Amino acid sequence: MDGREGKMVNFDPPTRAALSGLRTALRWDEMAEHNKTGTEGEQLACQWLEAHGFRILHRNWRHGRHEIDIVARQGSLLVVVEVKTRGSARWGDPELAVGPAKRRHLMQAAGELVQSMPDDLELRFDVLSITHTPSGPEFLHIPDAFYSTP
Numbered sequence: 626m627d628g629r630e631g632k633m634v635n636f637d638p639p640t641r642a643a644l645s646g647l648r649t650a651l652r653w654d655e656m657a658e659h660n661k662t663g664t665e666g667e668q669l670a671c672q673w674l675e676a677h678g679f680r681i682l683h684r685n686w687r688h689g690r691h692e693i694d695i696v697a698r699q700g701s702l703l704v705v706v707e708v709k710t711r712g713s714a715r716w717g718d719p720e721l722a723v724g725p726a727k728r729r730h731l732m733q734a735a736g737e738l739v740q741s742m743p744d745d746l747e748l749r750f751d752v753l754s755i756t757h758t759p760s761g762p763e764f765l766h767i768p769d770a771f772y773s774t775p
Contacts, residue, residue: 666710667694670753673764679704691734695753703746705735707770710755720754720767732773748773 671681674697682703683696695706707727709719731750739748752770756763 666755667708669710669755669762669764670695670706670708673753673766674706677766686734686738688734688737691730693731693734693738696738698746699749701746702749703739703742703744704749704751705731705738706751706753707731708753708755710757712757718754718765719756720752720765720770723752723770728771735773 667684671684674695675681679697679699681695681697684694686693686696693705694708697704697706707723709722711717711719728750735748735750739746749769750771750773752767754765754767756765
């Protein structure tokens with residue numbers, strides 16, 4: 626026995642700072658993985674939408690702080706598509722992450738988008754949910770997922 630059992634270890638400030646930096650680096654790694662999943666999901670979503678007759682007009686269209694993942698056209702419809710992707714089903718259904726605040730932000734951005742479009746198109750809000758599974762990605766397309774209210 627070296628006499629250290631049961632004693633509390635105090636870290637000096639430089640060690641605490643180093644640990645804080647390590648926690649920050651770990652969060653960045655997690656965020657990088659999260660962003661990678663989202664980017665891959667948007668690419669899969671574009672492929673899926675095109676295979677189902679949509680024409681992609683914009684990806685990551687921005688107005689101020691708000692972003693629309695995909696702007697597509699389907700016939701006479703201008704479709705705002707929010708893409709939600711999960712690496713597995715472990716954390717629940719991706720589409721449930723499109724809450725009231727996200728819908729409000731999408732509607733605000735879509736209002737600006739419509740004014741910038743040359744054509745007078747009917748607007749629709751869709752959600753495309755992608756869950757990665759061992760057998761490949763599973764897609765759930767929800768047309769008219771929510772409606773813009775005046």
